Each structure stands twice: as C-alpha cells, then as structure tokens.
Amino acid sequence: MRSFWRPAAAGVASVVAGVGAAELVSAFVVQDGSPVLVVGALVIDLTPAWLKDAVIGVFGTGDKAFLIVSLAVALVAGGALAGWLEALRPPVGRILIGLGGAIGVLAALTRAGSGLVNALPSALAAVAGILLLGWLVGLLRGTAPTRAAPRGSVSRRRFVSATATTAVAGALAAIAGQLVASGYRAASAARAAFRLPKPAVAAAPIPAAASFDIAGLSPIVTPNADFYRIDTALQIPGIQPQDWRLRITGMVEHEVKLTFAELLALPLEESTTTLTCVSNEVGGDLIGNATWLGYPVRHLLARAVPSADADMVLSRSQDGWTASTPLEALTDDRNAILAVGMNGQPLPLEHGYPVRMVVPGLYGYVSATKWVVELQVTRFDRVTSYWTDRGWSQRGPVKLSSRIDVPADGRTVQRGTVAVAGVAWSQHVGVSAVHVQIDDGPWQEATLADAISADTWRQWRFAWDAATGHHRIRVRATDAHGTVQTARVQDVVPDGATGLHTIDVTVS
Ligand SMILES: Nc1nc2c(c(=O)[nH]1)N[C@H]1C(S)=C(S)[C@@H](COP(=O)(O)O)O[C@H]1N2
Numbered sequence: 274m275r276s277f278w279r280p281a282a283a284g285v286a287s288v289v290a291g292v293g294a295a296e297l298v299s300a301f302v303v304q305d306g307s308p309v310l311v312v313g314a315l316v317i318d319l320t321p322a323w324l325k326d327a328v329i330g331v332f333g334t335g336d337k338a339f340l341i342v343s344l345a346v347a348l349v350a351g352g353a354l355a356g357w358l359e360a361l362r363p364p365v366g367r368i369l370i371g372l373g374g375a376i377g378v379l380a381a382l383t384r385a386g387s388g389l390v391n392a393l394p395s396a397l398a399a400v401a402g403i404l405l406l407g408w409l410v411g412l413l414r415g416t417a418p419t420r421a422a423p424r425g426s427v428s429r430r431r432f433v434s435a436t437a438t439t440a441v442a443g444a445l446a447a448i449a450g451q452l453v454a455s456g457y458r459a460a461s462a463a464r465a466a467f468r469l470p471k472p473a474v475a476a477a478p479i480p481a482a483a484s485f486d487i488a489g490l491s492p493i494v495t496p497n498a499d500f501y502r503i504d505t506a507l508q509i510p511g512i513q514p515q516d517w518r519l520r521i522t523g524m525v526e527h528e529v530k531l532t533f534a535e536l537l538a539l540p541l542e543e544s545t546t547t548l549t550c551v552s553n554e555v556g557g558d559l560i561g562n563a564t565w566l567g568y569p570v571r572h573l574l575a576r577a578v579p580s581a582d583a584d585m586v587l588s589r590s591q592d593g594w595t596a597s598t599p600l601e602a603l604t605d606d607r608n609a610i611l612a613v614g615m616n617g618q619p620l621p622l623e624h625g626y627p628v629r630m631v632v633p634g635l636y637g638y639v640s641a642t643k644w645v646v647e648l649q650v651t652r653f654d655r656v657t658s659y660w661t662d663r664g665w666s667q668r669g670p671v672k673l674s675s676r677i678d679v680p681a682d683g684r685t686v687q688r689g690t691v692a693v694a695g696v697a698w699s700q701h702v703g704v705s706a707v708h709v710q711i712d713d714g715p716w717q718e719a720t721l722a723d724a725i726s727a728d729t730w731r732q733w734r735f736a737w738d739a740a741t742g743h744h745r746i747r748v749r750a751t752d753a754h755g756t757v758q759t760a761r762v763q764d765v766v767p768d769g770a771t772g773l774h775t776i777d778v779t780v781s
C-alpha cells in the first residue's frame with residue numbers, strides 16, 4: 274500500500290465519476306449551473322483583479338477555457354491526493370472528497386438567485402466520490418498478499434478494470450451532461466444578450482389602487498422568479514432566437530411562416546393577464562399575474578385565413594407538447610398573444626423563451642404553449658392534444674375562484690381587528706364582489722382593490738373583528754355576470770377544481 278500510483282488512480286477515477294454523474298444530473302435539474310461551472314464562477318469572483326488581468330493578458334478570450342482546464346487539473350490532482358491519503362490513512366481521502374463537495378455546495382448556495390436544488394449535484398458528486406473511493410481502495414487492499422491468500426483475495430486485474438470502468442463511465446457522463454445542457458446554455462446566453470423592443474401599445478400602468486399594502490398578500494404582479502412553472506419538459510428546450518420559426522398550417526388558405534426578427538418588427542402590445550393551471554387546487558398557488566409583451570394571434574390568423582369549418586388551433590411546442598385552443602378564443606377581441614416579454618424581461622427560458630402563447634380566460638393546458646413553433650388550424654373532432662389525450666376536458670375555461678392569502682391556514686392571530694385578504698379571479702369575465710364568512714355567520718362583503726382588467730385577478734380585504742377562540746374563515750367571489758362561486762367540491766380532473774377556500778385560525 275506504499276505505492277502512490279495505484280491509489281492515486283483510484284482517487285482520480287472516483288472524483289471523475291462523482292463529478293461526471295453530477296454534471297449529468299445537473300443538466301436535467303438545474304441546467305444553467307453545473308458543479309464545475311458554479312465553482313468556476315466562484316473562482317472568478319474570488320480572483321483578485323490583478324490576477325484576472327494577468328490571465329486575460331496571457332490567454333485573451335481563452336480565459337474561460339483556461340479556467341476550466343485549471344479546474345480539471347485541480348480535480349485530477351485532488352483526486353490523486355485523496356486516493357493516496359485514503360490508502361495511507363483512511364478515511365482522510367474520503368474526508369478530502371467531502372471537503373471538495375462542500376466547496377461545490379457553498380459555491381452553488383452563494384450564487385445569486387440559486388436555491389438548495391442548485392447544491393444538489395455537488396452534494397451528489399461528493400457522496401458518489403466517497404462511496405467509489407471506499408470501494409476501489411477496498412479492492413486495492415484486497416490485492417495485497419496475506420498469509421491466507423498469498424496472491425491477495427482480489428486480482429490486480431479486477432482492481433485495474435474497476436478503476437478504469439469508473440473513470441470512463443464518469444467521463445462519459447460528464448460529456449453527456451455537457452451535450453444535454455449545451456442547448457439550454459446557448460439559449461440562456463442569447464436571452465441575456467437580447468433587448469426587448471419597445472411596445473407599440475404599452476399597458477396602462479398598474480393603478481396604485483389595484484394593490485393593498487398587506488403583508489403576506491400576493492403582489493398584484495407576480496415577479497418572474499416567483500411565477501409558478503408547469504410543463505412536461507424534463508429538459509427545457511434551448512431555442513436560439515435566429516433558429517425560431519412559427520408556422521401556421523392546416524385548414525388555412527395561406528400557410529404563414531414567421532421568424533423571430535419578423536415577429537419583433539411587428540407592433541407589439543403589452544397586456545396584463547393572469548395565468549392559471551387547471552391543476553390548481555382550491556386555495557392553491559398555481560396561478561400568477563404578469564404583464565406580457567406580444568403580438569395578437571388574431572392578426573396572424575387573419576393572414577392565414579382559416580377555413581370556415583375550422584374550430585380549433587393545435588399549438589405545438591418545440592419539444593412536441595400540444596394544446597388545443599378554440600379558434601374563437603384566438604380570433605375574438607381578447608388579448609390572445611404570442612408573447613416575447615414577461616414583466617419587462619425577455620421570457621425566462623422556463624416560461625417559454627423565445628415565444629409562448631398567452632390566452633386570457635383559458636387554463637394553461639389548452640392555451641399557454643411555451644416554446645411555441647406551430648399553430649395548426651384544425652377541428653376538435655379530428656385532432657386531440659397532450660392533456661386532452663390523458664383524460665382532461667377538451668374545453669378549459671378558467672373557473673371563477675378566490676383564495677385567502679392572510680392569515681395563513683392554521684395561524685394564531687391576536688384578537689382585535691385582523692386583516693383577512695386574498696385574491697379572486699375570473700379571467701375574461703372579471704370579479705365584481707368577494708364575500709367572507711366567519712364560522713357559520715352571514716356572508717359579509719369584502720373590500721375590492723381596483724381591477725386592472727377583466728383578465729387579471731383582483732385583490733380583496735376584510736377587516737375582521739376577531740374574538741378569542743378557534744374560527745373558520747371562508748371566501749367566495751361573484752363574477753361580473755353576477756354568478757356566485759360554487760361551494761360544490763370538485764377535484765381538478767377533468768376541467769378544474771371548485772369549492773370554497775376555507776382556513777382555520779386561532780385567535781388569542
Ligand atoms: N411546451 C409546453 N407548454 C406548456 C406546458 C407544457 O407542458 N409544455 N404546460 C402548460 C400548462 S399545463 C400551464 S398551466 C402553463 C404554465 O405556464 P408557466 O409555467 O409559465 O406558469 O404552461 C402551459 N404551456
């Protein structure tokens with residue numbers, strides 16, 4: 274066990290395999306921050322300016338490549354050291370790998386806008402590296418002669434092939450990870466360089482009276498980073514804007530083809546629309562409100578001239594997901610748009626960069642196609658879509674609903690006047706009233722904040738004179754047609770949940 278090279282090889286193989294596995298996993302779960310890139314970013318942040326300048330002076334635009342090669346050398350050297358130490362004095366080598374993983378975890382956690390999930394690949398790398406090193410050094414020990422087994426209990430060849438297999442598998446995983454993530458990273462870089470055009474029609478500013486200043490109440494416009502995300506994409510499609518095309522096909526007089534540059538050159542309009550998922554439970558958080566920048570789909574469909582007997586548009590995303598939208602919802606005067614902007618930013622990749630659909634009044638599964646590349650004009654009796662094939666309703670108008678944001682369910686509050694507040698929505702129709710019921714008392718009218726439009730949710734509040742004890746609070750909305758939200762409980766399948774959001778609080 275005195276020798277250096279064999280344990281060092283075991284250490285290098287373990288580290289390569291750990292990092293390779295982590296690179297592959299990160300390509301799927303975090304996408305824009307593999308462990309190696311994240312540590313690289315930390316190194317850049319910590320490098321003093323004079324050294325940065327010196328490196329750029331020597332390597333020019335190859336400075337990033339220099340960094341990656343340096344990190345690779347450091348990993349190999351660290352792996353060799355860990356293997357050697359593990360053979361000499363276990364578990365020092367495994368501890369060293371754990372420390373290396375901790376650097377990756379710290380690098381991930383200290384990056385702006387990253388969460389626990391970003392640290393996961395580095396933690397995985399460390400665990401895999403530690404287990405593999407323990408295994409390989411165990412095999413190596415087995416090759417040493419003992420009295421019972423003069424030629425060792427494990428053959429040399431077994432150790433060599435296990436080490437080589439580990440290293441090769443790790444390297445292949447790392448390469449696969451790079452391939453999987455490269456499209457995403459390229460699109461991410463393109464998005465970072467992209468400046469949204471000025472709207473031809475700007476949204477009216479959000480009126481101050483549309484918001485109440487109550488802690489815990491959902492902000493009237495949902496920040497992009499907090500916007501719920503729902504899709505079937507295991508790997509977010511990475512689309513280069515210059516490669517993007519929209520084709521309008523099917524039952525049309527003229528097929529239409531549009532590039533990204535052509536779309537941006539059109540007079541884009543801003544509109545504020547609340548998006549909701551059909552899977553949103555009563556009281557759930559799969560809903561968000563944003564100001565979108567885009568071009569009305571009806572103008573593009575007018576160019577294509579749908580045939581008179583068409584009644585549906587099947588929108589298709591680059592990764593093959595489809596939504597079936599009533600043709601009427603895309604040709605009437607509502608703000609059904611092909612969106613390129615979200616709250617003043619280019620669409621985030623996970624929300625459909627470079628182009629998605631937004632259709633007020635319909636659940637996302639039948640309208641809000643992200644990474645959209647085709648609109649096929651057709652008929653409901655000829656073609657079905659991703660979720661309608663899986664038992665969800667063909668038609669998906671958003672149902673009138675309301676939610677209590679504060680107090681949170683199960684909370685204890687001080688007796689006296691308690692602010693009860695939340696949001697209510699009935700996109701494309703509008704909300705005209707919200708009522709609150711305490712225990713089995715009468716329905717009492719809440720105060721509504723101003724509406725932005727019928728297409729957006731509306732905040733409400735109610736000053737509750739709370740007496741000590743346990744209480745139950747219910748909310749219900751009334752839409753602009755005078756329809757009262759139903760108390761009948763229905764599950765999200767097949768066309769959206771119904772029932773009244775109800776919370777329990779303790780007043781002390
Ligand atoms: N390409 C694609 N677009 C999609 C989906 C999807 O799975 N793939 N899911 C839809 C569903 S079910 C909803 S609710 C909305 C959610 O949009 P968001 O993730 O931007 O909030 O996107 C819709 N667009």
Ligand SMILES: [Mo]
Nearest residue numbers: 550551637638
């Ligand atoms: Mo959804």
